[in-house]
Ligand SMILES: Nc1nc2c(ncn2[C@@H]2O[C@H](COP(=O)(O)OP(=O)(O)OP(=O)(O)O)[C@@H](O)[C@H]2O)c(=O)[nH]1
């Protein structure tokens with residue numbers, strides 16, 4: 001006790017030398033009441049001070065978080081290049097992971113190749129002509145958009161008579177194993193976990209079980225492989241920002257489309273045939289040979305390769321395709337010019353092969369990247385890749401609230417093509433309508449927008465091949481049909497539409513002419529876009 005007293009006295013003596021401490025000391029003759037109210041006041045003051053500290057801390061964290069995380073939504077119609085754009089982000093920011101996954105794309109690339117073969121065989125089929133006669137201007141045997149070309153001048157006479165392909169029956173017979181392989185590839189991508197897939201029957205009739213997965217309260221993503229004949233019902237986007245996200249799986253069970261859920265991890269399908277040995281690491285070259293597995297699809301492809309090659313080189317076949325205006329070279333997932341390489345037993349997809357591979361997205365797939373160097377170091381990017389076909393667009397709205405930027409892709413080479421989901425609608429018209437709905441949306445008024453006028457490589461090739469824009473867009477008039485004039489026209493058209501309908505007149509619009517399959521060009525554009533988005537994001541938050 002005496003000791004305690006002594007300590008107090010020492011403490012008091014020391015405090016008296018400090019004027020602030022002295023002022024804070026209780027008065028020497030403090031009563032019990034006074035002491036109680038003094039302590040109460042001190043507690044209240046501390047509570048208020050702690051509250052302020054907490055607020056400051058939260059604000060700082062919030063700022064830090066907003067600075068460090070950027071959410072981007074990729075929008076655009078089906079086949080506009082959104083998923084390809086994501087692959088370029090991966091190639092740029094997570095190259096090791098991208099390379100490690102290249103092998104998984106083997107199944108998709110095989111499927112794309114086999115599908116091209118099927119499209120040729122369907123086009124050569126003599127009875128296809130009867131079907132076509134009923135379908136006015138549009139080729140009915142194939143409803144995939146990239147092959148649908150509407151001509152203002154109508155179908156040439158020879159297309160109705162049809163060039164005979166004497167070897168048709170021979171091709172059909174010798175390539176029959178590929179048609180069975182197509183079924184198998186689809187099944188393996190749909191259920192990669194199955195070692196020995198059970199037989200589902202013809203793929204046209206295969207319809208997965210209804211399944212409504214969710215991810216963070218939003219519909220879970222699905223990957224779709226479009227069938228040769230896609231018969232979906234159009235459901236026009238009304239531009240409204242409201243509306244709930246319906247399950248992307250609704251459309252899986254309708255029509256004849258085949259779907260693969262990403263939760264199934266379709267990338268496992270590289271080990272096709274069940275017992276196939278997987279590559280330990282495609283990147284390091286340490287590969288166990290799947291080609292030693294007699295069940296691997298490569299063997300069927302390899303043995304059919306000479307016939308595929310012969311058919312693709314057959315002048316009569318080319319003439320028949322030309323008559324039917326089936327320009328496979330421009331279509332998605334085109335590998336017919338590289339049959340020997342793709343069907344080689346030890347084939348490993350290159351980066352370019354993966355970028356060309358076509359796998360339709362359904363629902364919304366989230367990708368995250370952290371930038372580890374440069375001025376945007378430490379920024380965490382969340383990029384959402386959505387399904388672009390009409391029956392997928394209602395799943396976009398739930399993502400509008402939290403995002404900082406939109407990259408909108410419009411494939412301007414598609415001016416002579418129609419939508420797969422509604423063959424009455426020109427694809428560029430659809431892109432313009434969609435663009436108007438997005439840039440005019442009030443919920444997105446503060447969101448930064450970057451427009452990619454995509455597939456410029458195809459646009460250039462098409463114009464050089466003599467396809468005229470004014471045959472498909474009358475408003476183009478008699479302006480020159482060259483790449484510079486046409487791309488400028490589209491740039492102005494999309495720009496003017498944004499200007500007319502945007503709810504935010506101060507929003508700057510950035511437009512790029514792109515070919516997102518071109519890695520070098522796209523890498524530069526992506527880094528520009530990253531800077532624009534970060535700058536715009538900070539501006540929106542009034543931090544700069
Ligand atoms: N030549 C060329 N092909 C492209 C370009 N962009 C995309 N493609 C190809 O077009 C096809 C469709 O691209 P995706 O990225 O799958 O299209 P998407 O917008 O994701 O389509 P959905 O998933 O159906 O919404 C793929 O085979 C791509 O390789 C381009 O600029 N030029």
Ligand SMILES: [Mg+2]
Pocket residue numbers: 082083084359360361385386387388
């Ligand atoms: Mg996609």
